[in-house]
Every structure is written in C-alpha cells, then in structure tokens.
Amino acid sequence: xxxxxxxxxxxxCDRDLAVAFEKxxxxxxxxxxxxxxxxxxxxxxxxxxxxxxxxxxxxxAIAANSPICRAVVAHAGxxxxxxxxxxxxxxxxETRLLPGxxxxxxxxxxxxxxxxxxxxxxxxxxxxxxxxGQTLRVPVAHHDGNxxxxxxxxxxxxxxxxxxxxxxxxxNGSAGDIAGVLSENRRVLGMMPHPERAAEDAHxxxxxxxxxxxxxxxxxxx
Amino acid sequence: xxxxxxxxxxxxxxxxxxxxxxxxxxTLGFDGVKGVRQGKVIELDLEETDxxxxxxxVARMCETLLANTVIESYTVEIG
Numbered sequence: 113x114x115x116x117x118x119x120x121x122x123x124x125c126d127r128d129l130a131v132a133f134e135k136x137x138x139x140x141x142x143x144x145x146x147x148x149x150x151x152x153x154x155x156x157x158x159x160x161x162x163x164x165x166x167x168x169x170x171x172x173a174i175a176a177n178s179p180i181c182r183a184v185v186a187h188a189g190x191x192x193x194x195x196x197x198x199x200x201x202x203x204x205x206e207t208r209l210l211p212g213x214x215x216x217x218x219x220x221x222x223x224x225x226x227x228x229x230x231x232x233x234x235x236x237x238x239x240x241x242x243x244x245g246q247t248l249r250v251p252v253a254h255h256d257g258n259x260x261x262x263x264x265x266x267x268x269x270x271x272x273x274x275x276x277x278x279x280x281x282x283x284n285g286s287a288g289d290i291a292g293v294l295s296e297n298r299r300v301l302g303m304m305p306h307p308e309r310a311a312e313d314a315h316x317x318x319x320x321x322x323x324x325x326x327x328x329x330x331x332x333x334x
Numbered sequence: 335x336x337x338x339x340x341x342x343x344x345x346x347x348x349x350x351x352x353x354x355x356x357x358x359x360x361t362l363g364f365d366g367v368k369g370v371r372q373g374k375v376i377e378l379d380l381e382e383t384d385x386x387x388x389x390x391x392v393a394r395m396c397e398t399l400l401a402n403t404v405i406e407s408y409t410v411e412i413g
Binding site (some may be wrong): 169173177213216217219 | 347
C-alpha cells in the first residue's frame with residue numbers, strides 16, 4: 113500500500129503522519145505542495161495537521177487552492193482514498209471534497225488536550241477495525257475545529273451514516289459534536305483529532321493506530 | 335481599478351468572535367449592543383479598466399478563494 117503525505121508551508125504534523133503510515137506497513141512518499149502530480153500508484157493521500165500558509169484568509173483555504181490539491185481532488189474523483197487530519201480536514205472542506213466548514217471554536221480558545229471520541233460508524237476502511245460506539249482517547253490541538261453544518265446537511269450525514277467520529281462530550285461547539293466525517297463514497301475522511309499522535313505506546317494512547325492499520329489492511333487486500 | 339470585497343458570515347451562522355466582541359463591549363460599559371458580526375474587508379488593485387469586467391473577475395475570485403460560500407457571503411464594490 114502506497115501512501116503520499118503532503119507538506120504545505122506551515123504543516124507540522126507531516127512527519128508524524130508519515131511515520132504512522134510507515135509503522136502500519138505502508139510505503140510513504142512525501143509530496144510538496146507545489147508538485148502538480150501525485151506519485152504513480154498512490155492509494156491514499158494524507159493531508160497533515162499544522163498551520164498551512166499561516167492560516168491566512170481562512171484555515172486551509174490557500175492550501176486547498178495549491179497545485180497539489182488539484183491532483184488530490186482528481187485522485188478522490190477516481191475513487192482514491194484521502195485522510196485529512198486537523199488542518200487537513202480544513203483543507204478538505206475548503207476543496208469541497210467534504211461538506212460543511214470548520215469555524216473558530218465556540219469558546220474561542222485553542223484547545224490542546226486528549227479527548228474521548230466515539231466511533232460513530234464502522235462502515236469505512238478507516239473505521240472498520242473498531243467497534244461501533246467504542247470510545248477512543250485521541251488528542252486534539254486546534255483553534256478552528258467547530259464543525260458547522262446546517263440542519264439539512266446534518267440530517268443527510270446522519271441518514272447516510274457518514275459521521276465517522278463524534279466527541280463523547282462537547283469540545284469545540286461542533287454541530288452534533290462531530291469530530292470526523294466521510295465523503296459520499298466513504299473513501300475521504302476528515303477529522304480534527306490527531307490519530308497519528310495516538311499511535312505508539314510512548315504517545316500514551318494507541319487508540320488511533322487502527323485507522324492506519326485498517327487502511328493498510330483494506331488497501332493491501334484490495 | 336480598485337475593488338473592495340466585504341466578506342461576512344451568512345445570516346444564521348453563529349459568529350463566536352462577534353459574540354466575544356459583543357461581550358467585551360458590554361463589559362466595558364457599552365450598553366445596548368444587541369449583536370456584533372465580524373467580517374473581512376479585502377482591497378484589490380486591478381489592471382482591469384472596465385467596471386463590469388472587473389466586477390465579474392472579482393466575483394470569480396470570491397467564489398474560488400476569497401470567500402467560503404458554505405458559510406460566508408460577499409459583496410463587491412468597484413471604483
């Protein structure tokens with residue numbers, strides 16, 4: 113399984129994301145934001161956390177219009193897998209690969225702590241290794257993680273079982289306490305919490321590891 | 335030709351920053367502020383000399399980058 117991890121100016125979780133994929137057994141290529149193409153044969157694209165382009169204009173907005181993101185949108189359009197974490201989730205909503213938007217936290221503060229997540233669906237390559245309703249401990253570190261969606265979109269996401277993770281208790285004001293959502297074809301996942309920071313014993317939690325292991329397993333078997 | 339873009343959160347989208355500003359104003363004794371909405375002003379200096387062409391171009395810029403039309407609306411002033 114071949115993963116590509118993108119680096120934008122201001123990305124700071126790119127290495128951790130690459131390591132998480134590698135430790136799960138993936139071959140990882142590192143890709144620069146000015147590249148116009150993904151490496152041949154990439155199965156999954158990882159869009160890391162950080163502060164791409166200094167969060168100027170809106171978080172993720174400038175990154176979403178960078179040359180590599182055109183290739184990511186094309187990859188997703190061909191049915192390719194994409195995992196966007198934190199700033200990567202913001203990039204995915206800005207590209208419209210995922211619906212909704214991420215706004216300033218309701219409490220206005222940057223939140224950096226471990227939170228409890230609930231696995232809301234196991235119907236995806238990212239989450240099939242978990243139990244539905246399972247609680248995970250995974251860190252969040254964001255200022256703009258307040259998932260904003262109208263009533264129609266919320267109903268649609270629920271109806272289509274596209275909410276991947278919810279916060280077990282309110283964290284940032286997100287509609288429906290949503291922490292992660294899936295695309296219609298269930299192959300694009302955006303989430304604010306950082307599973308790559310809960311992937312090794314030294315991290316204090318390994319609850320995020322299964323996302324990478326599940327992806328590698330699903331895509332290697334395919 | 336100059337253009338000025340106002341980007342505001344759409345009605346109905348909660349504005350945590352505007353709400354914090356409203357709260358701060360009340361704390362400072364500025365009573366009677368019923369609501370605060372915070373937005374952005376973006377000024378553009380364009381080579382275009384035709385007002386309608388400039389307006390159309392800036393609208394495309396707003397749709398592509400300057401505003402996130404999922405949560406934001408924009409207005410364009412030319413000249």
